[in-house]
Amino acid sequence: MSSVPSSDREKAQVLRDRIRRYDYAYHVLDDPEVPDVVYDRSVRELQAIEAEHPELITPDSPTQRVGFEPQTEFREVEHLLPMLSLDNVFSSEELEDYDRRVKERLDRADLSVDEVEYVAEPKLDGAAVSLIYEGGVFVTGATRGDGRQGEDITHNLRTIAAVPLRLAGGREPARLEVRGEVYMPKEGFEAFNEKARERGEKTFVNPRNAAAGSLRQLDARMTALRPLDIFFYALGACEGLEMPGSQSELLALLRDMGFRTCPEAELIVGFLGCLAYYENILKYRANLPYEIDGVVYKVNSARQQEALGFVSRAPRWAIAHKFPAQEEMTVVKNVEFQVGRTGALTPVARLEPVFVGGVTVSNATLHNMDEVERKDVRLGDTVIVRRAGDVIPEVVKVLPDHRPKGARRVKLPRKCPVCGSAVERTEAEAVARCVGGLYCSAQRKEALQHFASRKAMNIDGLGAKLIDQLVDADLVRTPADLYGLALEQVAGLERMAEKSAANVLDALERSKQTTFPRFLYALGIREVGETTSQALASHFGSIAPLTAASEADLVSVPHVGPIVAGHVRNFFQEAHNQQVIADLIERGVHWPDAQAPVEKGDLPLDGKTVVLTGTLSAMTREEATARLRALGAKVTGSVSRSTDLVIAGENAGSKLKKAGELGIECWSEEQLLVLIS
Numbered sequence: 001m002s003s004v005p006s007s008d009r010e011k012a013q014v015l016r017d018r019i020r021r022y023d024y025a026y027h028v029l030d031d032p033e034v035p036d037v038v039y040d041r042s043v044r045e046l047q048a049i050e051a052e053h054p055e056l057i058t059p060d061s062p063t064q065r066v067g068f069e070p071q072t073e074f075r076e077v078e079h080l081l082p083m084l085s086l087d088n089v090f091s092s093e094e095l096e097d098y099d100r101r102v103k104e105r106l107d108r109a110d111l112s113v114d115e116v117e118y119v120a121e122p123k124l125d126g127a128a129v130s131l132i133y134e135g136g137v138f139v140t141g142a143t144r145g146d147g148r149q150g151e152d153i154t155h156n157l158r159t160i161a162a163v164p165l166r167l168a169g170g171r172e173p174a175r176l177e178v179r180g181e182v183y184m185p186k187e188g189f190e191a192f193n194e195k196a197r198e199r200g201e202k203t204f205v206n207p208r209n210a211a212a213g214s215l216r217q218l219d220a221r222m223t224a225l226r227p228l229d230i231f232f233y234a235l236g237a238c239e240g241l242e243m244p245g246s247q248s249e250l251l252a253l254l255r256d257m258g259f260r261t262c263p264e265a266e267l268i269v270g271f272l273g274c275l276a277y278y279e280n281i282l283k284y285r286a287n288l289p290y291e292i293d294g295v296v297y298k299v300n301s302a303r304q305q306e307a308l309g310f311v312s313r314a315p316r317w318a319i320a321h322k323f324p325a326q327e328e329m330t331v332v333k334n335v336e337f338q339v340g341r342t343g344a345l346t347p348v349a350r351l352e353p354v355f356v357g358g359v360t361v362s363n364a365t366l367h368n369m370d371e372v373e374r375k376d377v378r379l380g381d382t383v384i385v386r387r388a389g390d391v392i393p394e395v396v397k398v399l400p401d402h403r404p405k406g407a408r409r410v411k412l413p414r415k416c417p418v419c420g421s422a423v424e425r426t427e428a429e430a431v432a433r434c435v436g437g438l439y440c441s442a443q444r445k446e447a448l449q450h451f452a453s454r455k456a457m458n459i460d461g462l463g464a465k466l467i468d469q470l471v472d473a474d475l476v477r478t479p480a481d482l483y484g485l486a487l488e489q490v491a492g493l494e495r496m497a498e499k500s501a502a503n504v505l506d507a508l509e510r511s512k513q514t515t516f517p518r519f520l521y522a523l524g525i526r527e528v529g530e531t532t533s534q535a536l537a538s539h540f541g542s543i544a545p546l547t548a549a550s551e552a553d554l555v556s557v558p559h560v561g562p563i564v565a566g567h568v569r570n571f572f573q574e575a576h577n578q579q580v581i582a583d584l585i586e587r588g589v590h591w592p593d594a595q596a597p598v599e600k601g602d603l604p605l606d607g608k609t610v611v612l613t614g615t616l617s618a619m620t621r622e623e624a625t626a627r628l629r630a631l632g633a634k635v636t637g638s639v640s641r642s643t644d645l646v647i648a649g650e651n652a653g654s655k656l657k658k659a660g661e662l663g664i665e666c667w668s669e670e671q672l673l674v675l676i677s
C-alpha cells in the first residue's frame with residue numbers, strides 16, 4: 001500500500017489538470033486564463049507535493065520538463081513516416097504555373113475544380129521536428145535529419161513549454177506522430193544575443209541557427225534557458241485516430257489536442273488568393289514576432305492531396321513561395337568612413353554589388369570600430385550581408401575560410417577623411433569622432449540638413465542634394481549663411497531652375513518666423529531632441545538666460561541630466577555658436593519669446609512615438625507603457641526613423657545602439673520619472 005495520503009494524490013491530480021488547462025489557454029488559445037503569478041503558484045504547489053511524495057511524479061507531469069542528467073550522445077531515431085520536404089517557387093509566374101499544374105492533375109484524376117482551395121501559412125525560419133505520442137503521452141522527439149532518420153532530442157523538446165507532455169481533451173490514440181517547426185522568437189533572439197555579447201560569449205547569426213543550435217544541446221538545462229517556441233502543422237503516422245479530411249480540419253484537430261498552430265494560417269482560394277496572402281504577409285513580415293522566409297500553400301482537401309501524390313520526398317500538394325533572400329555572400333572591396341552630424345565616424349563596407357532582400361546592395365554599415373574588431377572584417381574578406389525590410393544593410397559575419405592571404409585589417413583614420421581634423425575615440429565610447437565641428441564640411445552638411453528639417457526650421461525644398469551643392473560651392477558655411485543667399489547664387493547651381501531657386505528663397509523667408517523650441521532644436525545641440533528643446537524653452541523663456549545658464553541651472557530643467565546639461569553648456573560657451581545665433585537673429589529669424597504655457601489638456605508627449613528598452617527598475621514595462629500613453633505617446637516595439645524618443649533602462653542593448661545611430665533622442669528611466677512626476 002502507498003503511504004501517500006489520498007488527499008495529496010487527488011490534489012496532485014487536480015493541480016496537474018489545472019496546469020495543463022492553463023498551458024492550453026496560454027499556448028494554444030493565446031488567451032491566458034490566469035495571471036502568471038497564479039500559474040506559478042499552482043506549479044510550486046504541485047512541486048511541493050511531488051517533493052514530499054516522489055512516487056506521485058509522472059513523466060507527463062508539468063513539473064517534469066527539465067531533466068538533470070545530461071545526455072552523452074544523440075541517439076538516431078527512425079521516423080515512423082518520412083518527413084517531407086517542400087518544393088519552392090520564387091515568383092508569381094512560378095506560382096501561377098504550380099497552380100495550373102495542380103488543376104491539370106486534378107482534372108486528369110476526375111477531380112476537376114474551377115479554383116483550388118489552399119491553406120496558407122508563413123514558412124518559419126526554424127528547425128523542423130517530429131514528436132511521437134503513445135497512449136496520449138509524449139515519448140520521443142526527433143530532428144528532421146535526412147527525412148527518414150533524425151536525432152533523438154526528446155529531452156530538449158520537453159523543455160519547450162508549448163510542447164504538450166500529454167494530449168488535451170483526454171485523447172489517447174495508440175500512436176501519433178506530430179510535425180512542426182521549433183523557432184526562437186525575434187525578441188528572445190535579440191535578448192539572448194545581447195546577453196551573450198555582454199558576457200563575451202558567441203552569438204547566433206540568425207534565429208534559425210539559434211533554434212537548431214539550442215535543440216542540439218546534450219544538457220537539457222541549457223536548452224531550457226533558450227527562449228524557444230513551436231508551431232505544429234502536420235501529422236505523420238496516426239494509429240487510433242481518424243485522419244481529418246482537409247488541412248484546415250487537421251489544424252483544428254491539432255489545436256484540439258493541445259498543439260499550438262500558427263495564428264496566421266488561412267484558408268484561401270486559387271492562385272490570386274495565394275498571391276494576395278503572400279503580398280500581405282510580406283508587408284506584415286517585420287511585425288511578426290518570428291522570422292519567416294516565405295509562405296507555404298497546401299491543397300486543402302485530403303482527397304485532392306491523395307490524387308496529387310508525391311515527387312521523391314516532396315508532396316505535389318504543397319509548395320513554399322520564398323521571399324527574396326535577406327542574406328547573401330559578397331566581397332568587401334574597401335572600408336570607408338562616413339562623418340555624421342555629431343562628427344561620428346561610421347565605417348562603411350564598400351561591397352561587390354549583390355542582390356539581396358529585393359535590391360542591389362553595394363554598401364553595408366559596420367556601425368563602429370568595436371563592431372569591425374569584434375567581427376574581424378578585413379579588406380578582401382568574403383562576408384554575409386543582410387538586408388531585412390527597409391533596414392540599412394549590414395555585414396553579419398566574415399567567412400574566414402575565404403580570406404585571401406595578407407588581407408589588410410581596417411584601421412581607424414587618425415585624420416578626418418573629410419576635413420583632415422584629428423579623430424578622437426575615448427575609452428568609454430565605441431564611436432570615434434572628428435573634432436572639426438562645423439569646420440568639417442561633412443558635419444556642416446549634416447547640421448544644415450538637420451537645421452532645415454521639418455521638425456526644425458521646416459525649410460521646404462532645401463534637401464540633402466541642394467545643401468551638398470551649397471556647401472561644395474562654399475556659398476554656405478553656417479546656418480546663418482542660408483539667409484544671406486541671393487537668387488542668382490541659388491539659380492546658378494547645376495540643375496537648378498530659377499523657379500525652384502525662388503521657391504527655396506521663399507521657404508527660407510517663411511522659416512524666419514519660428515518658435516523658440518523649434519529654433520533650439522534646429523541648432524542641433526548633442527542629445528537635445530524636440531522634447532528637451534521644449535523643456536528648455538519653457539523653462540528659460542528666451543535665448544539670453546539659456547545662453548548664460550550654468551550646468552546646475554540646466555539640470556533643474558525636466559528631462560535634463562548632467563550629460564545633456566554639459567552638452568548644452570559647451571554649445572553656448574563656444575564663441576562660434578554664439579556668433580551663428582547672433583547672425584541668425586540679425587538676418588531676421590525670430591520667435592515670440594516666453595512660449596505660451598502648455599494648454600490644459602495638451603499632453604507632453606502628444607503624437608510622439610516612443611520605444612522602451614532594457615530593464616526598468618521603478619515600474620514594469622506594462623506600467624511604463626500605460627504611463628507613456630497617458631502622456632500622449634504612441635508606444636512601439638522597434639526603433640526606426642519614425643521613432644521620436646527611446647527610453648532606456650538597465651542593460652539596454654541593440655535598440656539603444658540603433659537609436660544612437662539614427663540620432664534619436666534617448667532618455668534614462670530617471671528622466672521619464674521626472675516627466676511623470
Ligand code: 5U1
Nearest residue numbers: 084085086122123233234296318
Ligand atoms: N508552415 C509549414 N512549414 N512546413 C514545412 N508547413 C510545412 N509543411 C511542411 C514542411 C516541410 O511539410 C508538409 C508538406 C507536411
